[in-house]
Amino acid sequence: MNRIEDCRRILVVGNGIAGQTACDSLRAAGFDGSLTIVGDEPRTAYSRPALSKALLVDGGSPELAPPLHRATELLGMAAVGLDVESRRVHLDDGTDLPYDGLVIASGSRARRLGGPESTEKTESTELTLRTLGDAWVLRERLAAQPSVVVVGAGPLGMEIASAALSVGCEVTVVADGRPMLSHLGPHLSDAFTATAIAQGLTIVDGSAARIDAPRGVILRDGSRIEADLIVTAIGDIPNTEWLATSALTTDGRLEADSRGRIRPNIVAAGDVAAIPTRCGVRRIPLWSSAIEQAKVAAVALLSGDDAPELDLDPYFWTEQFGLNLKATGHLPVSGEPEFLVGERPEGPSVMRWTHDDGQGVAVAVNHRIAIPRLRRMASATG
Ligand SMILES: Cc1cc2nc3c(=O)[nH]c(=O)nc-3n(C[C@H](O)[C@H](O)[C@H](O)COP(=O)(O)OP(=O)(O)OC[C@H]3O[C@@H](n4cnc5c(N)ncnc54)[C@H](O)[C@@H]3O)c2cc1C
Incomplete structure (x- = not known):
């Protein structure tokens, strides 16, 4: 398979940002077959980062922009098993969904101290x-x-x-x-x-x-x-239990290649997947990583080796105690920064660090700056 014309039914498991982005990306890449997304939460996708920022602080909405993909959404239903041979996903209501191509985007859940x-x-x-x-x-x-x-x-x-x-x-x-x-x-x-x-x-x-x-x-x-x-708030655990008998995981770990592929007709994206990074194969449970992974995985499902490999350009942000931090490049950073704007880390400031391999990191604190500009500052050409 892996020709767009051979793949007529694509099933996405997980209705988070990775699943939604995969659906949008499949349509953008020309997939016009049947597209179904299954999510165990009984609601449309929302922004998780907004939960600990806008919503918790002032009741701000975590709503996302409406999707572009026209997929059939099966919400409040969980995938409980996967049969790779017969290409079917088993749902918790006892029914099966067949697929030609599968996107695994079931994310992760909070780890509990208990x-x-x-x-x-x-x-x-x-x-x-x-x-x-x-x-x-x-x-x-x-x-x-x-x-x-x-x-x-x-x-x-x-x-x-x-x-x-x-x-x-x-x-x-x-x-x-x-x-x-x-x-x-x-x-x-x-x-x-x-x-x-x-x-x-x-x-x-x-x-x-x-x-x-x-x-x-x-x-x-x-x-x-x-x-x-x-x-x-002690970390997260990937939601891979429903894959337990599929032979796709090892000790609950789902490893994808640099295009998000697990098998030629199965890809994974977002918090659920361990991917090749500069620090080895690992999960990068971050919002922008889930989006970039899903874009690459969707194209890989349709185009195989002709799809581009994942080339993560990391972006991270946090808002706390009156400080708003945006960072481009690979964190953490060691040593003292070079100040490009301001002179105190609490801001308003833009700081730059350069890793030993020459890659730059730019961090803005309490400073309004567009992300592309921050990226240019990280690469020392801004
Ligand atoms: C409170 C909070 C704040 C955050 N803040 C930031 C931030 O500031 N910056 C940042 O970069 N990242 C942040 N993150 C991380 C970021 O939100 C995640 O990396 C991102 O949401 C991962 O998206 P995902 O689609 O891979 O997984 P998820 O968002 O976990 O979506 C997966 C979906 O699949 C569903 N699912 C699971 N198993 C099944 C199944 N068997 N069948 C059907 N559906 C299933 C899940 O219920 C979920 O709805 C934050 C996370 C949280 C929780």
């Missing part, structure tokens, strides 16, 4: 933020201004802490190391941490071991933190 052994009691105590439903629950709970402990000091944990602080909660973050160090590097981590502390955030250095429902978080050193509300 782990797979979570009891009902710890699950209702431990809030996470992954879905629109999660965001509504969290927003409602924060409105009562409870004391909050956030476990995890990556960008998501820090955004949740920032939102909680902004509505008047007393907030403690449990950080296993310096906040966002592995995401941003020491310079930016220090600047953001200092701003957060100045605004009233308490940071406890430690590693959380378990939840002691209903109010306690127990750290590995045995100490205990109490709060009215416990939120964890």
Whole structure:
């Protein structure tokens, strides 16, 4: 297969940004056959990044622009199995969907401190933020201004802490190391941490071991933190269980090639897929990565080796504690930056770092700048 004319029925599993982008890209590449997208959330796709920013802070909408693809959307239905030989996906209502081409875009879910052994009691105590439903629950709970402990000091944990602080909660973050160090590097981590502390955030250095429902978080050193509300933001787990008997995964890991292909007629994109990167084969669970992967995978499904390979031009942003950061290039960065605009990391500023291999990173903080311009600044020609 892999000629556009041989592929008449394409099925997309996962109604997030990767699935939606794959559908748009298939149509843009000339696919006019049957296109079906299956999503287990009972609603149209929305922006996940907006959940911890606009929605949590001021109720802003996470709505996405309407899709262009005219696909049949089966929402509130989950794929529960895949038969690669007969080219069928099994759904949770007992029906099967046949396909010629398959896009796996089932994303990931929040990792829970309670782990797979979570009891009902710890699950209702431990809030996470992954879905629109999660965001509504969290927003409602924060409105009562409870004391909050956030476990995890990556960008998501820090955004949740920032939102909680902004509505008047007393907030403690449990950080296993310096906040966002592995995401941003020491310079930016220090600047953001200092701003957060100045605004009233308490940071406890430690590693959380378990939840002691209903109010306690127990750290590995045995100490205990109490709060009215416990939120964890400790990473994500790819949704690959429905592929368990397909022989496409190894220990739950789904590896795609540089065009997103798993098989000639099966591609994967977004948070679910591990892809070749400059740091080895790994998942890059970020919004712009999901979009770029989906664009490449869609074309690969139709054109095989004639499709371009993925060439990620990373883009990352976060909004927290009054700081708005946009970054192009590969994070984290080490050492001191060169200031292209301003002179303080808290901004308004544009900073540049250059990795040992000559690749540049440009970071704007509280500075309105178009992304293409920031990219040019990263490559030292801006
Ligand atoms: C609160 C939050 C804030 C974020 N902020 C940022 C940010 O600032 N910058 C950034 O770059 N990234 C951010 N991210 C990450 C970014 O949102 C993700 O990388 C992106 O949404 C991944 O898209 P996806 O389509 O691969 O997966 P998802 O968005 O997870 O979509 C997959 C969909 O498939 C569904 N699904 C799963 N299994 C099945 C099944 N078996 N059958 C049918 N459907 C299924 C899922 O329910 C989901 O609806 C944030 C994430 C969160 C949760």
